[in-house]
Amino acid sequence: MSKISLIAKLTAAEGKSSELERVLANVITASEEEAGLEVYSAHAADDEPGVYYFFELYRDDEAMAVHGKGDGMRAAMGAFAGLLGGRPELTKMTPLAAKGLDL
Numbered sequence: 001m002s003k004i005s006l007i008a009k010l011t012a013a014e015g016k017s018s019e020l021e022r023v024l025a026n027v028i029t030a031s032e033e034e035a036g037l038e039v040y041s042a043h044a045a046d047d048e049p050g051v052y053y054f055f056e057l058y059r060d061d062e063a064m065a066v067h068g069k070g071d072g073m074r075a076a077m078g079a080f081a082g083l084l085g086g087r088p089e090l091t092k093m094t095p096l097a098a099k100g101l102d103l
Contacts, residue, residue, distance in 0.1 A: 002094050003038070003103055004058040009089040012050040013082065020083045023076070024052060030076035036063020039101065050085070057101065 012020045024042040031040045039057035058064040068077055095103050 002060075004061065004064050005093045005095045006054070006056040006058070006064075007091045007093070008054040008056065010052045010054070011085040012052070013085040016083045016085075017050045020050075020052065020080075023079045023083060024054075026079065027073070027076045030070075030072040033070045033072045034063070034067060036060065037067060057095065 010020070021044070028040060028042060031037055034040075036059040037056065038059055039055060041055050043053045043055070045051040045053065056067075058067070068074065095101070097103070
């Protein structure tokens, strides 16, 4: 069974970047409740102010299916309300090779 990787692009609503960055940090902390979520990292785009990316690596389909459904993650993700300038853009992938990741 292959692991699953995902890139999520989030754009902050006008004037909400600082608040969004705090929420991103809280979501990373809350993700500890998801054992099948092996990598969950947030990044700020250097060339696009207010644009953020998540890199996510899941053990399998089951791990991805339960993402965001635990109490801590639901609460943390609920804090995104009003902070995004649109829907997140998601790209699901199958990892092929990586340094530093057990694929």
